[in-house]
Amino acid sequence: MRIRIFDTSHEAGLYAASIVEQTILNTAHPVLGLATGSTALPLYEELVRFHRCGLDMAHVRSINLDEYVGLGADHPQSYRYFMNQHLFGHVNIPEEQTHVPNGTATDLASACLDYDDIVRKYPIDIQILGIGVNGHIGFNEPDDLLLSNTHVVTLTHETVRSNARFFESEDDVPKQAITLGVQAILQAKSIILMAFGEAKADAIARSIQGEVRTDVPASILQLHRDVTFILDTQSASKLSASRSMRG
Numbered sequence: 001m002r003i004r005i006f007d008t009s010h011e012a013g014l015y016a017a018s019i020v021e022q023t024i025l026n027t028a029h030p031v032l033g034l035a036t037g038s039t040a041l042p043l044y045e046e047l048v049r050f051h052r053c054g055l056d057m058a059h060v061r062s063i064n065l066d067e068y069v070g071l072g073a074d075h076p077q078s079y080r081y082f083m084n085q086h087l088f089g090h091v092n093i094p095e096e097q098t099h100v101p102n103g104t105a106t107d108l109a110s111a112c113l114d115y116d117d118i119v120r121k122y123p124i125d126i127q128i129l130g131i132g133v134n135g136h137i138g139f140n141e142p143d144d145l146l147l148s149n150t151h152v153v154t155l156t157h158e159t160v161r162s163n164a165r166f167f168e169s170e171d172d173v174p175k176q177a178i179t180l181g182v183q184a185i186l187q188a189k190s191i192i193l194m195a196f197g198e199a200k201a202d203a204i205a206r207s208i209q210g211e212v213r214t215d216v217p218a219s220i221l222q223l224h225r226d227v228t229f230i231l232d233t234q235s236a237s238k239l240s241a242s243r244s245m246r247g
């Protein structure tokens with residue numbers, strides 16, 4: 001496990017983008033596992049800038065982590081819309097090579113199975129993750145068990161409350177989502193988890209320095225052999241110095 005701590009999220013985003021760029025340049029058919037949320041924005045800003053400076057992404061495939069149930073591509077809070085706005089609309093990844101779970105599928109169970117087929121067919125080279133204040137990754141919420149495959153999840157009150165900042169009110173936040181399970185995440189060849197701000201400090205300390213526990217889903221990343229935590233000083237503020245210095 002590597003830990004990198006930056007003064008600003010902008011610098012952290014640049015670092016993350018450089019790692020993703022290496023994957024894009026050094027892999028014949030790179031598959032990026034992508035995340036939504038404000039944390040991913042500095043990374044996408046830099047990737048868009050790299051593309052404007054010449055980075056070709058025509059051979060890239062992307063597989064997003066999750067989507068709200070009930071929100072279609074034209075809903076401004078859907079994760080497909082987010083990806084179009086912040087990345088896909090500005091780079092040259094062909095649309096048919098971008099995958100986001102279908103939150104408006106009439107048969108959600110079969111949409112989940114289809115999504116697992118995509119991940120099996122296109123193994124993820126590098127998985128980008130944010131983290132919820134409760135330690136969730138994707139929408140794998142703290143629970144007695146973590147599910148392996150893509151599934152429909154009922155969001156915790158904490159997540160609904162936390163994500164309400166993007167909606168008019170808490171009532172407008174969908175209560176369910178489709179998320180990749182932990183198996184697909186752990187099967188990625190490498191993983192980057194990004195976290196910024198004090199609100200994430202507890203979740204980060206518990207994920208990196210605590211025990212591996214299903215009620216702290218990101219702690220399962222301790223089991224992966226190629227994980228980089230990209231943090232700012234606030235999100236790293238509850239790590240004990242000896243460990244955070246090790247990098």
Ligand code: GLP
Pocket residue numbers: 035036037038039040065066129130131132137138139159163
């Ligand atoms: C949502 C997403 C997560 C993301 C989290 C953090 O809950 N499902 O994948 O990591 O938000 O969001 P933010 O980066 O805005 O704090």
